[in-house]
Amino acid sequence: MLDTQTFDSRDPEFKQPYGAVPSGTPVRLTLRPPRSGGFSEAVLIAYFESRNEERQELAMTWQGMEGDRDRLTVELPTGDYVGLIWYSFRLTGLDGRLEELGPYQLTVYDSSEVVPSWFGQGVTYQIFPDRFRRTRVPDPTGMVGGRSVHTSWYEQPCYRPDANGEVRNRDFFGGDLKGVREKLPYLRGLGVDTIYFCPVFEAPENHRYGTADYEKIDPMLGSEEDFRELCQAAHALGMRIMLDGVFNHQGFVSRYFNGDGFYPEPGASQSKDSPYYPWYNFSHWPDQYDSWWGIYSLPAADESEPSYREYIFGGEQSIIRRWLRAGADGWRLDVADELPDDFVHGIHQAARETSPDAVIIGEVWEDGSNKIAYGVRRKHILGGHCDGLMNYPFRNNLIAYLLGGDAYCFMQAMEQLRENYPPFAFFSAMNFLGTHDTPRILTILGVGSDCRDHDKDWRAAYRMTPEQASLGRRRLKLGSLVLFAFPGSPMIYYGDEAGMEGFEDPFNRAPFPWGREDRELTDWYTALGKARGELAPLREGDLRWLRARGRVLAFLRTKEEQEVLAAVNAGDAPETLELPWPAVDCMTGTALEAGEQTLPPMTGWLLVKQKGR
The missing domain is CATH 2.60.40.10 (Immunoglobulins)
Known part of the structure; x- marks a missing residue:
């Protein structure tokens, strides 16, 4: 009733x-x-x-x-x-x-603060630094972590456990900041506005999420001067730089914990008199301590410790402030829901004080408006904390639609976010189809699953059949069209635009295939980036659904008198769609009349109104 x-x-x-x-x-x-x-x-x-x-x-x-x-x-x-x-x-x-x-x-x-709009309006490109571009084969001698370097750029990343049963992630390919700088024109040509780097600070593992020294660019990547020059060059091309802040934990092999004694200064595991000893919670010093998800190599920091807060964001020379002054424009916070709210607020405040245009994006895998972590309802997007969040609900629901789900389910999931999120957070979301933490999107869309029912050796060796690759490519074109047309920043995981494939880590982290790119996909992404840059409704327009039923998803982005229509048919049969005005497809140049039109199977349109009509 x-x-x-x-x-x-x-x-x-x-x-x-x-x-x-x-x-x-x-x-x-x-x-x-x-x-x-x-x-x-x-x-x-x-x-x-x-x-x-x-x-x-x-x-x-x-x-x-x-x-x-x-x-x-x-x-x-x-x-x-x-x-x-x-x-x-x-x-x-x-x-x-x-x-x-x-x-x-x-x-x-809390709406007392204006959130900078540049991030949500622009296109973001995520770089896994070790695997993007190298200018030389580096010598790892003397570097923290006992590293090895692949001589061939096209070798497979190591994935098997060592003699102790550990996957140590100490194999490097030697991607560096100078290599990224070389490719800035490529990224700008792709339509990229923001480069989001996975961690760049010194660390023993190739992913660098177990930070060894927040004050030092990893020497395999280059120097602080290289970083500053990269920022300057990116800014000159109209691009910004976002760093990955991993503040919930550090590395066992770090100057702070110094579990293997690599650093000359005593760390928390060498001496209770170390200035870093209060940063960690030991149940039995020095060998039993809190760590991230119980992983011994990632000792967890005590974010309530005043000296740690001062080091990360409180002091004038704190890590947040220092790297913004060096040229960074924002921070992405790793495992944001494992950081206390007041710690995130402190980061946010320090960033804004240092650079009023700085942006803070949080890693959260669910609806961030009502997330409960460790028994606490989080304040992620209530103002003064995160300006936007990684949008895993967008990814998960869009993939479900592309693989056969009903477009209505995608619309409902997005409407729930739009209803629950403050406008600044909805329009500053980091939207994506893949990241360094997920299988390659081309593989998921071509194969149809992550194939966890097979063993890791099988997944390591697997390459898609031509039929699977073709299907994955067609689905990826549709998904990326929705990605670039939707509110929030469309984020490209490095190499997705080049047709890279692979299942989970480390197979999703292979080196970029320079000279072997899938030109069809690269051209498609380039056209999407061009449209995003030229069409104001895609950057900041309102959202209105035209149709979300069965295999058809269509919506309008509107800003003042300008409108852009995105329409996708992910099914295997043609569908009819009512167009509100005569249009031109930005992707193909095809002209369409107003009224009922046939949208072919596995086809997407990005339509603008024909001029003068």
């Missing part, structure tokens, strides 16, 4: 304003229960979660009839509250029965 005609939180007829609201905004809520239900009263019940779960009950006022339905309204004040409000409705029948609707989420955020 009580349905979306009674209340729909996404319909302005029932809730105004739409979605998340700034603190201090009153929210008007309306119910339209059927008169046949015989309800005598309705009450709004609101739980202010971060205010000790304060509960308010507000009687709704009868406003009259609309056809065969009653209309009741109430205004919910938010005052100075920031956090989630869970609200529901209790209706009482004339016969005394009770019926409830809800609960629904209302996100109330």
Whole structure:
């Protein structure tokens, strides 16, 4: 009896304003229960979660009839509250029965600060530094970690355990910052606005997520001067640089923990008098300590320790401030939901004080508005913490659609984010199809799964058949079109545009195939980047769905009088679609008339209105 005609939180007829609201905004809520239900009263019940779960009950006022339905309204004040409000409705029948609707989420955020728009509007390119481009074969002698270097750029990364049963990730290919600088024109030609680097600081492993020294560029990548020159060159081409901040843990082999004694200064494992000893929690010094997910080689930092906070963000020479001054434009926070909220806030504040245009993006794998980590509801996107998040819900739902799911499910998942996220976070999301933590998107779309039912040797050796590669390429074209047309920053994982394949780490981290690129895909991505750069609606326009049913997904991006229509048919049969105006496809130059048009199977359009019509 009580349905979306009674209340729909996404319909302005029932809730105004739409979605998340700034603190201090009153929210008007309306119910339209059927008169046949015989309800005598309705009450709004609101739980202010971060205010000790304060509960308010507000009687709704009868406003009259609309056809065969009653209309009741109430205004919910938010005052100075920031956090989630869970609200529901209790209706009482004339016969005394009770019926409830809800609960629904209302996100109330702090809007006192303007979030820089450059990140969400631009195209991002993720680089795994060791595997992008090298200018020389480096000599690892004397470097932390006991490294080896592949002499051939096209060898397979090591994946088997060593004699001790460990996968140590100490095999390097020698990608460097000068190599990235060489390829800046290529990246700019691809339409890239932001280069997001996986960690570049000294570390023993090729992925560099076990930081050894935050103050030093890894010598295999180059020097601090190389980094500064790269930033200057990127800025001169209109590009920005985002660094990966790994602050939840360091490496066992680091100047701070110094588990193998590589560094001359005593670390936490050598001496309790070390200035770094308070940074770690030992249950039995020196061999039992908190570590990230129980991995001994990644001792976890105590983010409540004042000296650690001062080092990372508090002091004038802190790590956050230092590298922004060196030329970086923002930080991506690794495992952001494992950092305390006030620690993230401290990073955010230090970044903005150092560079008012700096952006902080958090790694979160779920809906970041209501994420609970370690028993705490997180404040990721309530203002003053993260400006945007990595959008794994976008990736997961888009892949599900491309592999045969209903477009309606993708739309519903994205609408849930749009409803729950403050606008700044929705439009500053880092959207993607793949990262260094996921199998290559071409492989997933061509093979159809991650093939975990096979052993790792099988996955290491596997290469797609020509039929699988062709299917993966066609699906990737459709997925990337949606990616570049959707609100938020479209992020390319290095080499996806070149047709790289492979399952999970390290097979998704092979060296970039310079000279062996899939030109068809590279040209496609280049055209998408060009469209994103030239069409304002794709960078900052509103979103309106035209169709999301079955195998067809179509939506409009609108800014003032400009409109762009993205349409995808991921099915194997032609579909009809009503076009609102005569259009030209940016990807092919094909002209289409207004009205009903046939969208062929496995085809995507990026349409702009024909000039003068």
